[in-house]
Amino acid sequence: MTEPLLSVQDLRTYFRTSAGVARAVDGVSFEIAPNESVGVVGESGCGKSVTSLSLLRLIQRPGSIEPGSKIAFEGTDLLALDDEAMRKIRGNRIAMIFQEPMTALNPVFTVGAQLAEVPRVHSSIGKRDAWARAVEMLGTVGIPDPAERAKSYPHQLSGGMRQRVMIGMALMLSPSLLIADEPTTALDVTIQAQILELLADLRARTAMSVLLITHDLGVVAESTSRVIVMYAGEIVEQADVRELFAKPHHPYTEGLMAAMPRAGTKRERLTVIPGAVPSPYDWPAGCRFHARCPYAWERCEREHPPLYQIGAGHVSRCHLAVEPERRNTPHVPLAAQIGARA
Amino acid sequence: MRRLLARRLLQGLAVVWLVGTLTFTLLHLAPGDAFSYHDRHIPADVIERWRHIYCLDRPLVAQYGCYLRSMASGNLGYSISQQRPVLDILIDYVPRTIELMFFSLLLSFVAGIGLGVLEARHRGGFPDWGSRAIALFFYSMPDFWLALMLVLLFAYWVPILPISGMEDVINGPSFSGWQRLVDHARHLVLPVISLVLLTCAAIARFQRAAMLDVMRMEFVVTARAKGVSENVISRHHVLRNALLPIITVAGLTLPSLLGGAVLVELVFSWPGMGYITAAAIGNRDYALVMASVLVSSVLVVLGNVAADLLYALADPRVRAA
Incomplete structure (x- = not known):
């Protein structure tokens, strides 16, 4: 077996509030191989989103990743990094896209500026060059007339276009892992298929791995090779996608x-x-x-x-x-x- | 955009007219007029003639008609107490009030926004509650009292700043242009500080709330996921969005600032509209009071129109509409 790109061991993310301790993610372990596409499925509240945010250490107070958890990425222990080193990984080596591209994009900046910002914060690239790369990326993710569209604000684009922008933004620096948190949930079914196709196509071209978080087993069946089923903060089943659909074992998976x-x-x-x-x-x-x-x-x-x-x-x-x-x-x-x- | 402007200006005109009519009615319903307290040695028939000239011997509605007619012909009236046309007085005094307003508004926004951002970034920490407590302290203080305390502090205990007027009356005439400018700026300091302390707490509150609102939004998570540092996130991504509501607050702050300016101008003898209006009210100088009320309402209306336009410029979603 090849060296895994990402290895998560006993990940625990707890939220300590006045109401008590919410154990949102409670001992999750899994691995992702290079260029692999892994799906995480479960109902809302099962901890799949918190898991994905934990990977990038984007958990805000009162949430925290508990000691004893381990996240190794390309041989680096992410939980041991200082904030600055972690910041350099985000958007660069690991990128993330979100469910609602309308709210996930900043309404007061053009989409071109938001794409161009990624190389700007990670390297000393000039404004003009960053903009040119943003335009090029918008073309890559299938946005017609990218030079003009780059000057648009998010509200001027359709939902599908906005999600393409999000994907483009995530891929600006060719990350080796893309975390997609419900990327198609807010979209029409026809647009959903296009976005999944785009993701699969980009994965094939760039050799990146994809962690696809969704509540929709149909999405998983279409675009991943391995599935992790989460329930109540834990992994309850994990299998090859064909195996899982042919022989689901856990009653929860059967129910889904x-x-x-x-x-x-x-x-x-x-x-x-x-x-x-x-x-x-x-x-x-x-x-x-x-x-x-x-x-x-x-x-x-x-x-x-x-x-x-x-x-x-x-x-x-x-x-x-x-x-x-x-x-x-x-x-x-x-x-x-x-x-x-x- | 042009239609928005036209609509707002029309609304503003209606507001100014309403304010003018209300003030006119209240003013004339109050007992007495400009000649009530006049020299006893003036014969009664002379006073009667004056009353007649100024329309004061006719019923309220007729007086209002008189007033509208003279306004329509561009005549703002004659100030009885100052013995000058009202327009001349406005030309002298309005710029000074606008100067005071401009610097106060500018500084209270710089200070308010700065404090709001600081508080939001250190939410719950010492900079947050410390600066909020201090700002609230000044906010709850009566304006004239705050002004008097500043006088006490900077003119009596630590006498470093002038407390009255716009320029040094004794040495002023001999100053060169540059010295005159410095002297004028020194006279501005205390009135401006009073007004800034009175208003910036409210702005800081709004700014803090707006920042915290925006910080909860999803695009902030996106920015973090892109690897943008916390500093750049709050300065760039959050602030740009959190400034939008503050632009509206700017329009709303103007009236309270103008109100505060009346007392602050009195305390510091700053020869502006507030100073002259307070005197005019005492003298029942109808024309001057009306004019200064109209000027204030025009300023407030223009301030709000400007805020609307700025909002439209700053928010691409409104710009397109």
Whole structure:
């Protein structure tokens, strides 16, 4: 196996507030190989966004990355760097794009200026040269008439164009890792496909790796080779994308797939996972999913499951790995029973 | 843009007219007139004739008609107490008030914005609550009292600054051009400081709130993710956005600054509009009071129009509209 580009070990990001400690990310470990595309899936509140922000150390007070966490990137321990050294990595070696390109772009500067700023803060390049590179990049990400469009303000562009601008901004310095946090969620379906295609195309051309954060399994299926499923601040399943879709192991992953709308299937209603993600201030004891799980038994309430090895590169945080016969006796999850009673 | 300007100016005209009419009514409803306290030795029939000349012997509505007619012909009236045409007085006094306003507004914005940015960057820390406490202290102080305390401090305990007028009356005439300028600037210091201390706390508050608002926005995270340093983020990305609401505040600060200026001009004998208006009110010098009220309202209206235009220039989203 090649040396990983990024290696995250036991990442814990806690928010210490007056209401208590929110363990938003609670012991996450994974690796990304060079030029690999990895997806992170989960409902809102599962900790996927906080994980991505933690990688760039963009967590603001009262949040903090706990001691004992390790993030190694290109052989450097990111958590040991001082602020200035970390700043030099952001936007340069690791870049990030966000969900809502309208609010993620500064409304009072032209998009050209916002692109040109990236090389300006990381090198001594002149204003004119930076602008020329910004225009060139806008062309690369498929914006027609880039020299003119560079002078536009974000509000003058469509949602899809704005996301192209965001992507262009992230790629200005050819980072080796691009973190995309829900890059297509705010876009129309047709535009979504174009943006994903653009990302895949750029990844193929530049040999960068992509960490794609999304709640949409469809997006993951289309554009990643490996999937990490997160729930309640933890990784609950990780597998090759084909393996995961063919043989999902964790009941939560199964639930996510059942909740996916599929064309061509005759189903009256979409299945939903009963209940909601529990509060990070007070994760449930045992398996954090047990109240919403149709297979949960007494062991799940008591014993926090480790990541069991299911197959090659396939792990799952579910006791079904050791007691597979329990899958034959599904029942109504606890959360649904409570919901029905209320 | 041009339509915005035209609309704002029309609205402003309506505001000025309303202010003028209200002031006119109030002023004339108050008992007495310019001749009430006149020398007893003047025969009653002379005073009656004067009253007649100035329309003062007619009903309020007729007086208002008189006033509008003279305004329409461009005649601002004659100041009875000063025995000069009102226009001449304005030409003498308005520039001095504008000078005071200009420097006070400029400095309170520089100071207010600077403090606001500092407070926001050190939110919750010593620079934040320290500067807020001091600013609030001055903000809550009555304007004349603050002015008097400055006089006490800088003219009595540490006598380094002149406390009255615009120039040195004794040595002034012999000063060269350059010395005259320095002397004038020294006379400006205390009135300007009083007004700045009175207004910059409010501006700092607004600026701080605006900065904190903008700092929560997503593009700030984007800027961090790009590798922009915190300093550049607050100076460049945040401040540029947080200045937008402050431009509006500038327009709103003008009236309170003009109000404060009346008392500050009195305390420091700064021969401006406030100084002359206070005297004119005491003398029931209707024409002069009306003129100074109109000048203030025109200044406020123009200030707000200027703020609107600046806002449009600073915010590309409004510029396009």
